[in-house]
Amino acid sequence: MESKVLVTGGAGFLGSHFVRRALNGGREVVNVDCLTYAGDQRRLADVSAGAGYQFVNLDVADESRVKQLVADERPVAIVHYAAESHVTRSESDPDRFFRTNVEGTRNLLQAAVANGVRRVVHVSTDEVYGSTLSGSFKEPDKLEGTSQAASPYSQSKALADDLARSYADSLDVVVVRPTNAFGPWQYPEKVLPRWITRALRGEPLLVWGDGLYVRQWLYCEDFASAVDLVLESGAPGEVYNVGPTHDPEITNLDLAKWLVQYLGISASQLQMTGYDRPDHDRRYAVDSSKIRALGWSPGDVWSQLRKTVDWYRSAQRWWESLVGEAESIYNDSGSVSKKAEV
Numbered sequence: 001m002e003s004k005v006l007v008t009g010g011a012g013f014l015g016s017h018f019v020r021r022a023l024n025g026g027r028e029v030v031n032v033d034c035l036t037y038a039g040d041q042r043r044l045a046d047v048s049a050g051a052g053y054q055f056v057n058l059d060v061a062d063e064s065r066v067k068q069l070v071a072d073e074r075p076v077a078i079v080h081y082a083a084e085s086h087v088t089r090s091e092s093d094p095d096r097f098f099r100t101n102v103e104g105t106r107n108l109l110q111a112a113v114a115n116g117v118r119r120v121v122h123v124s125t126d127e128v129y130g131s132t133l134s135g136s137f138k139e140p141d142k143l144e145g146t147s148q149a150a151s152p153y154s155q156s157k158a159l160a161d162d163l164a165r166s167y168a169d170s171l172d173v174v175v176v177r178p179t180n181a182f183g184p185w186q187y188p189e190k191v192l193p194r195w196i197t198r199a200l201r202g203e204p205l206l207v208w209g210d211g212l213y214v215r216q217w218l219y220c221e222d223f224a225s226a227v228d229l230v231l232e233s234g235a236p237g238e239v240y241n242v243g244p245t246h247d248p249e250i251t252n253l254d255l256a257k258w259l260v261q262y263l264g265i266s267a268s269q270l271q272m273t274g275y276d277r278p279d280h281d282r283r284y285a286v287d288s289s290k291i292r293a294l295g296w297s298p299g300d301v302w303s304q305l306r307k308t309v310d311w312y313r314s315a316q317r318w319w320e321s322l323v324g325e326a327e328s329i330y331n332d333s334g335s336v337s338k339k340a341e342v
């Protein structure tokens with residue numbers, strides 16, 4: 001697909017990796033982001049000076065400004081990443097999540113229809129399926145509405161996902177459902193960068209519950225390549241799961257133990273805390289054979305994890321100003337119960 005792409009949330013973690021890829025691939029990018037605590041233009045310092053890049057500070061929940069911007073810019077496609085993305089924050093401020101994630105999505109879809117945008121890629125999440133103890137979800141397994149989603153974050157994303165697909169009659173819309181992502185530039189509120197930055201500061205790595213929660217860890221650049229692929233070759237109205245399959249599966253405790261070993265820190269830094277998230281989803285698993293059939297494949301997770309840790313080691317100046325805010329949302333360190341066997 002040629003020419004101008006409007007990317008929302010491009011100052012965030014995953015959006016910035018896509019913006020970089022799109023610019024390097026010769027696309028023109030309009031990056032629309034209102035720079036919440038999670039938005040940071042330093043993520044794009046290496047590419048933002050180029051002629052093909054434009055930043056617009058705009059709240060996607062502002063209907064009239066979204067409409068005006070899409071009419072003014074006339075992008076051929078919209079790639080919609082912008083969202084409130086953190087489950088823990090959604091427990092205390094659900095309204096913000098529904099406003100940005102549902103109303104913001106509606107505004108973009110309406111503006112796309114009104115202005116003849118050729119394709120919209122909506123970034124959803126594997127959390128819309130809820131948890132499963134065995135097997136993996138295929139794309140049709142999402143039930144209508146919020147029923148399988150446990151947190152206000154995943155509920156808002158489930159509604160936005162339904163909304164995006166409901167526009168398929170009037171718009172070429174493609175939905176992607178990525179699994180838990182990681183990589184450079186992720187805000188240190190999320191579990192992996194939180195553990196890495198805590199470990200590098202000599203703080204304990206706090207593992208919630210029994211640590212046996214399972215996620216399919218997806219590298220940020222693998223996801224950017226998946227979005228690029230569906231933007232070009234996805235079928236209109238279709239949904240694509242995007243996630244790697246790990247054999248054996250990786251539990252949170254496996255990941256924390258690996259980190260201790262890779263960083264060469266004391267095993268006593270890994271601590272099981274008595275805390276756990278209410279309704280903590282046990283296991284997420286999706287079947288990504290549909291996007292694999294288009295030609296997508298993820299890289300090796302362990303080398304991607306090493307690359308990520310090495311990046312955080314070298315990027316202390318960026319994350320050290322953020323960890324105070326990121327840590328302030330948690331209340332999980334007061335009840336450390338026992339050390340894990342590493």
Ligand SMILES: NC(=O)c1ccc[n+]([C@@H]2O[C@H](COP(=O)([O-])OP(=O)(O)OC[C@H]3O[C@@H](n4cnc5c(N)ncnc54)[C@H](O)[C@@H]3O)[C@@H](O)[C@H]2O)c1
Nearest residue numbers: 009011012013014034035036038039059060083085125181
């Ligand atoms: N990170 C993950 O593991 C993961 C997994 C599955 C799906 N996703 C989805 O991928 C997308 C990006 O996630 P992320 O981890 O990069 O999030 P992030 O929190 O790092 O970035 C979100 C970006 O959206 C911007 N934003 C928030 N509210 C906005 C608003 N009202 N108007 C304009 N901009 C706004 C923020 O400033 C930020 O730059 C989200 O839709 C998220 O639901 C993320």
